[in-house]
Amino acid sequence: MNINATLIAQTIMFALFVWFCMKYVWPPIMAALDARNKRIADGLAAAERGKNELALASKRSAEMLREAKEKVSEIIAQGDKRASEIVEEAKEQARVEGERIVAAAKAEIEQEVFRAREQLRTQVTSVALAGAGKILGREIDAKAHNDLLDKLVAEI
């Protein structure tokens, strides 16, 4: 229990241990711990970034969905409009076509009537001529009275 040269030896030993620890033990351990800290911090930052990006992306996708819905309803509205337009056009065309057909039919009918009348006229003329011829006999010159007869036919 007395102080002796052990003191000096212990001090030297202490200095050597501290030196060794400072040189070979502490720096690599701290370096590894720092590296791990950095790795964890980076990982957390990346996770945070990923979360933000996810939020952004979901926001963007919701936006796009909304836009798409709007567009779709717009397109549907346009389609509806167009469809009714087409129906209207078709109706119009049909009406026009109908009118045209009616007009053509009328014209044809008129033509037919005219033709029938013409025919009838000529037949009436010949009948009248024949009748008149029979009544008047030779006295009536067909050629001389043709004008008169024609006038008569036109009056009919």
Next chain:
Amino acid sequence: MSTEDLTTSAYIKHHLQNLTCTIQDGHFHCAHSAEEAKEMGFWAFNMDTLFMSLMLGLLFLFLFGRVAKSISPGEPRGMQNFVEWVVEFIDSSVRGSFTGRNAMVAPLALSVFAWIFLMNLMDLVPIDYVSLITEPLGIGHFKLVPTTDPNATMGMAIGVFLLVLFYSIKVKGLGGFIGELTLQPFGKFGLPVNLFLEGVNLIAKPISLALRLFGNMYAGEMIFILIALMGASWVSVSFGSTLLFGSQILLSLGWAIFHILIVTLQAFIFMTLTIVYLDMAHQEHH
């Protein structure tokens, strides 16, 4: 009665005696008694203290150095986990108490803590088991706990003290350091008083460091010895003897469990004070 007293005190003396050796008349010689050790004077070595502290220091450096060599920033396992835990604990202690910038303080704190912790831990080895190994080897005395030897604690404290002096002068300059010792707290007209007060303040640092650790461990060791004596007073199968024997078992268990706390606490206190003293050495006084 007198013979029993003699053996009891001899037992205590035996356990408090270091293996003090020196080279006398050209040959290596170890003391057999405290008086003989005293006669050897300063130039003698406590072989047990040197051996145990060297072995425990090497054990610490081996364990930590092996991890430091193979450490990777990946997932820590086993020993690496433990070492990292210790290192982080020391690092946070240093960051908490040391305000300067010095790459040496943290490794110093780690060495101090681990070394003292291991040396103190030897206190938990049952005291009489040591002689089972040393006696056949012809070694008369062997104190297993280096920190119960004031040479060991004083040696460390001197190491810390030299570092305090070194960094005081390095940071503040020789003039600043001397100024700190002489010009406060009473200004330049109270110089002798200042020198006395600050001198005591300075010298008290290593002394208190060394004696606190030594005192605690020595007292703890002493109590272990006293507890170990209880069973030694066995005479026959009687109520008294059995009670004493049982008490020894219970008390040494209790004291050992309590000592785990003291072992750690004293290592921690020594480390923290080392950090604080070095921090004071780095600070400019106002």
